[in-house]
Amino acid sequence: MFYQKDDEIPGDGSTIEIDYALQKRCQVNLVQLRTYYDAHRTLAPGGVFTAVELLSEKEADGDSMSYVIDGSIQCAMPLEPTTPERPPDGSVLLGYDVADAGPISGLANCGYTEQQARDLRPVWAQALNSFGLLKSVEEAIRFREICDRRVAEHAPFWIYALWRLPIK
Numbered sequence: 001m002f003y004q005k006d007d008e009i010p011g012d013g014s015t016i017e018i019d020y021a022l023q024k025r026c027q028v029n030l031v032q033l034r035t036y037y038d039a040h041r042t043l044a045p046g047g048v049f050t051a052v053e054l055l056s057e058k059e060a061d062g063d064s065m066s067y068v069i070d071g072s073i074q075c076a077m078p079l080e081p082t083t084p085e086r087p088p089d090g091s092v093l094l095g096y097d098v099a100d101a102g103p104i105s106g107l108a109n110c111g112y113t114e115q116q117a118r119d120l121r122p123v124w125a126q127a128l129n130s131f132g133l134l135k136s137v138e139e140a141i142r143f144r145e146i147c148d149r150r151v152a153e154h155a156p157f158w159i160y161a162l163w164r165l166p167i168k
Helices: 020-028 030-039 114-127 137-150
Strands: 002-004 016-018 049-055 064-069 073-078 092-099 158-165
Touching: 016 030, 020 030, 030 049, 092 137, 114 137, 137 158
Parallel strands: 002 016
Antiparallel strands: 049 158, 064 073, 092 158
16 A cells, blocks of 8 residues: 655556655554554555464574575575564454565466466365465475475465454
């Protein structure tokens, strides 16, 4: 629903202009996001708030999540503290995605050939919900393993929970 101040108005339905620095603050602070949205609600009266939560078996290293690529190259994904830390009461879990640190989705954006799509569809169709997201963490773990092998240049893949947040 927001687009950056210096960008052209996008064709994705975003209707509320926002300064880049303010957008970065609002992405991690739900109170600031709601305040800004409320001041501009008439431009997008049907706005939907969503949150993306990184799930990992690994512990964060302070403000980052360390990982290794190509067997020896140490990398880190920056983590920003959020307010609140967890999706608030009344949030609805939409499902799980598997993506690289980019985050490029292993479900939708990793260049499936027609043959790969035909092979994977019957195996995974029942694991997807009406949003095209994985229904359970267990299915996300299994699909992450496939993505790590199938698209090794993007590995490791991570599991993200996607939430719809209450407007108020």
